[in-house]
Amino acid sequence: MQKLLTSAALGAALVASTGSALGQACCTATGSSELGVVGRCHFAVLATQLSYDRGFGSVDAHGKYQSLEGARVDDAVLTLAGGVRLGTPALQLHATVPLRLQHRDLRGLPPATRLGPGDASLGFRAMVLEDLVAGLDLSEPSTLLPFVELFVAGRFPTGRDAGDSDTPTQADVTGEGAWTALGGAQITKFVTLHQAIVATGSYARRFPHQVAGASGQTRRYAPGDEIDAKLAYVNVFDLFWSATVFSTARFTARASNDGVAVPDSDTRRVRFGAGLSHYLSYPYWQLTGSASFDPPVDELGKNVPFTSATAGLTLQRNFTY
Amino acid sequence: MSKLLAVLALAVLPACSSDPDPAGQDLAHVKSASGAFSAAFVPHPDPPTTGDNALDIALSDADAAPIEGATIQIEPWMPGHGHGTPVVPELSDLGGGNYHASHIDFMMPGFWELTVAVTVADLRDEIVVAYDVK
Numbered sequence: 001m002q003k004l005l006t007s008a009a010l011g012a013a014l015v016a017s018t019g020s021a022l023g024q025a026c027c028t029a030t031g032s033s034e035l036g037v038v039g040r041c042h043f044a045v046l047a048t049q050l051s052y053d054r055g056f057g058s059v060d061a062h063g064k065y066q067s068l069e070g071a072r073v074d075d076a077v078l079t080l081a082g083g084v085r086l087g088t089p090a091l092q093l094h095a096t097v098p099l100r101l102q103h104r105d106l107r108g109l110p111p112a113t114r115l116g117p118g119d120a121s122l123g124f125r126a127m128v129l130e131d132l133v134a135g136l137d138l139s140e141p142s143t144l145l146p147f148v149e150l151f152v153a154g155r156f157p158t159g160r161d162a163g164d165s166d167t168p169t170q171a172d173v174t175g176e177g178a179w180t181a182l183g184g185a186q187i188t189k190f191v192t193l194h195q196a197i198v199a200t201g202s203y204a205r206r207f208p209h210q211v212a213g214a215s216g217q218t219r220r221y222a223p224g225d226e227i228d229a230k231l232a233y234v235n236v237f238d239l240f241w242s243a244t245v246f247s248t249a250r251f252t253a254r255a256s257n258d259g260v261a262v263p264d265s266d267t268r269r270v271r272f273g274a275g276l277s278h279y280l281s282y283p284y285w286q287l288t289g290s291a292s293f294d295p296p297v298d299e300l301g302k303n304v305p306f307t308s309a310t311a312g313l314t315l316q317r318n319f320t321y
Numbered sequence: 322m323s324k325l326l327a328v329l330a331l332a333v334l335p336a337c338s339s340d341p342d343p344a345g346q347d348l349a350h351v352k353s354a355s356g357a358f359s360a361a362f363v364p365h366p367d368p369p370t371t372g373d374n375a376l377d378i379a380l381s382d383a384d385a386a387p388i389e390g391a392t393i394q395i396e397p398w399m400p401g402h403g404h405g406t407p408v409v410p411e412l413s414d415l416g417g418g419n420y421h422a423s424h425i426d427f428m429m430p431g432f433w434e435l436t437v438a439v440t441v442a443d444l445r446d447e448i449v450v451a452y453d454v455k
Contacts (some may be wrong), residue, residue, distance in 0.1 A: 058429070060432075060455075061432060061453075066430070066455055068371075070370070070371070070372070104428070106372040106373075106428060107370060107373070108373030108374070109372045109373050161404075162402070162403070162404030163404065163405075165406075165407045166407050168373075168406065168408045168426045170404075170428045170429075173404075177403075211403050211405075213396045213405040215394060215396050221403030255400070255402070255403055257403070262400040262401050264401070264432070265401030265402075267401075303401060303431065305402070305429040305431055306429065306430075
């Protein structure tokens with residue numbers, strides 16, 4: 001009986017608050033898919049994410065997958081993130097600061113666990129077009145418009161790079177060592193009142209830097225530029241629950257050493273994942289669980305040192321106007 | 322459709338095969354950059370794996386005569402990733418032109434290069450040998 005009353009009350013609340021439900025759908029699809037990005041109907045967000053990444057294989061330069069034998073590769077990452085609107089709802093600034101705990105146990109080497117900061121990022125986003133969040137109606141052209149956000153961001157070498165490592169397993173390598181500037185766009189289209197497709201694409205320029213080998217010899221290393229793509233489907237069940245399935249792809253161009261391109265050093269990585277999000281206290285406290293993995297098959301990836309499965313939990317506090 | 326794929330495959334194949342395959346070299350006879358030295362390499366384990374590895378080196382001159390008393394330094398390097406390893410390999414001279422390198426740290430799978438710097442008297446040259454580490 002109590003359940004029936006609760007369901008009836010929730011149903012009545014949903015009927016009475018269609019605007020809020022649409023707002024929530026809008027926020028879910030435009031904010032929570034990216035850590036620290038402010039949802040459409042919020043003013044600011046603070047988030048913390050704890051993720052665990054377990055390596056289980058690798059993919060070589062010919063795209064051949066091989067399981068990881070005699071080795072254990074575990075990463076736990078605590079990321080603090082936040083975002084705030086800049087005077088107008090169309091503009092926002094957001095940032096992430098990761099802290100990484102990494103364990104490496106490789107055959108014949110002493111196992112090591114190290115803690116250190118990862119590479120931080122700072123981004124700026126602008127909403128240039130808005131979806132009516134009314135679902136697609138071919139007789140009404142205005143419903144065809146999607147949300148379109150443009151963004152630029154920087155990643156900074158705040159983590160320890162491989163050249164500064166002092167453990168044989170490089171468990172202490174928590175960053176890329178390169179300054180990175182990226183730009184891209186995200187398109188979000190509500191195909192119904194509660195279902196959205198989100199497509200994101202970005203191009204990143206990774207700047208060259210000096211790296212030192214164990215003997216002290218230095219090289220000028222230029223990591224290849226990077227293209228990232230993400231396609232997601234978001235289903236907003238009700239005021240409190242939403243789910244996402246997504247796929248990500250990352251391509252990097254060939255690296256170069258002292259100006260000479262390194263053959264077969266381009267990379268490709270494709271992952272699949274899903275997430276479930278719940279408002280603990282609408283619209284303020286939101287909890288999101290997610291999982292993703294590299295499919296253990298040939299040809300999908302290329303030059304992936306450690307393929308992995310990742311599970312994450314994100315708690316975020318939204319601030320409204 | 323299958324014809325189109327075949328044409329595309331033919332178009333792609335020459336580009337792929339033109340890339341050098343560093344793991345495909347003859348490890349029994351690798352010459353230094355100037356040709357002054359040559360060496361035969363036997364990794365342990367064979368093929369190399371992630372973690373701690375060792376290497377036997379038989380060093381000879383251009384006339385295939387063994388070189389004794391050379392100074393050898395080895396630097397592991399992952400060219401595609403732009404990093405090496407913090408572990409410096411240890412070299413021991415076994416005599417008769419044979420050397421043993423231990424503590425070669427391949428800390429992740431992928432293509433690794435070993436730059437073997439050989440110094441004999443005033444002559445210094447490098448031999449680069451590559452391994453596809455699984």
